[in-house]
Amino acid sequence: MTVELIKSTRSFAQLQIVWDAIIIGAGAAGAFAAVHLAGGKKILLLDKSQFPRAKVCGCCLNASAYSALERAGLGEILEESDALPLTTLELHHGSTESLINLPAGGHALSRNFLDAFLIRKAVSKGADFVCGLTAKVLPQPDSDLVTIEVSASDFCATIETNLVIVADGLNGHSLDRIERFAVHVEKDARFGCGAIVGGAESFENGRVYMCCHPAGYVGLVALEDGRYDIAAALDKEFSKECGGPAKAAEAIFAHCQVSLPSGFSEAVWQGTEALTRKRDHVAGHRIFVIGDACGYPEPFTGEGIAWALRSAEALAPLAQAAMDQWRQEHVAVWQRRHYNLIGARHKRSKLIAYSLRNGVVFKAALTVLTKFPLLSKNLVAKLTGAQAVNRIKSSEEIHC
């Protein structure tokens, strides 16, 4: 289904399709939700971007993310994409450097590939997909159904549906008109930025280079297509002082005495809104929220894709029940499930990111990790989801 088809019929109603659910945002969370829900029900997956598209992300798919894909029968993704297995983390802070072995199971995979792959799988299972359309949920207190407005530069229409799943990510605004879903952004929150640069010689495949500075950090990893992904979380003031995100990232590489990848100066940078944010409500009448749209801590531990996939997976049975028959208690069920599944992980990641803002704490942590490899192995396994995967495999308990 294309935007042109929708435009030519002038109205969604004329398409004579009644979607059981509409998913806003076809990133990791939304596309994976569509994979789970397509089949028996009519699902519409919408995104404002064109695909494949790059997005600000460290592109490290951890073991927990991969095991969610495997459980959905999508384990072939690694072979199809030639994703590079991650073996080591090279952590820098000024002249201090530490090399930490990563547990097996993590891979570097571009978001161009991952997101387009998930969309393809959802469509092959029967979901309708439209890109280039921006959606907004409209407040309709007197209606039992949910109304969303969809628009492109020269087009605007409304659609009613039984269920909306909001997966519009960190930069999403599709719920802005509904007071219940207000977002709280932390005052001194950093922002994210990133770029993909042409290949260079000096960085090893399978190694994550993390350069840290009191005003932010930059990660670099080789992708399956030979290019490098760069992703950073930066203090706004620092970025301004340096002359923008690219200059700030360059300053952090220099602070850590890591050479710049070739093509760095020509790279096109993308940015995000403030990173550390939270929504009190992740469910409302016929609306569920998943992925980064629920809130986000800083990305130091690189778990966001796993959280996005696992929230989509955990929502699936509830969304099926809600499409069959909406019940008001579904709101409380998702609110609780989401908190149990993701809430504690967000808190832990936020705590780590904040303690690392203190250079002394960071250097001490590096020293301890280097001197006690067993401790570092266990900690990294926990952070990369390797332990969680083992637990899930042994208990088969994935829905909180």
Ligand SMILES: Cc1cc2nc3c(=O)[nH]c(=O)nc-3n(C[C@H](O)[C@H](O)[C@H](O)COP(=O)(O)OP(=O)(O)OC[C@H]3O[C@@H](n4cnc5c(N)ncnc54)[C@H](O)[C@@H]3O)c2cc1C
């Ligand atoms: C600097 C940085 C580094 C990171 N590194 C890692 C890492 O190494 N590993 C990891 O696991 N995670 C990492 N993350 C986190 C990860 O990128 C996110 O957690 C993940 O992409 C969340 O997926 P999502 O589907 O919720 O949102 P997204 O992937 O952002 O998808 C949201 C989609 O919604 C669409 N959209 C938005 N608004 C609308 C609208 N109104 N209508 C229609 N479509 C809309 C957007 O176009 C987008 O395609 C990092 C994040 C940052 C910022």
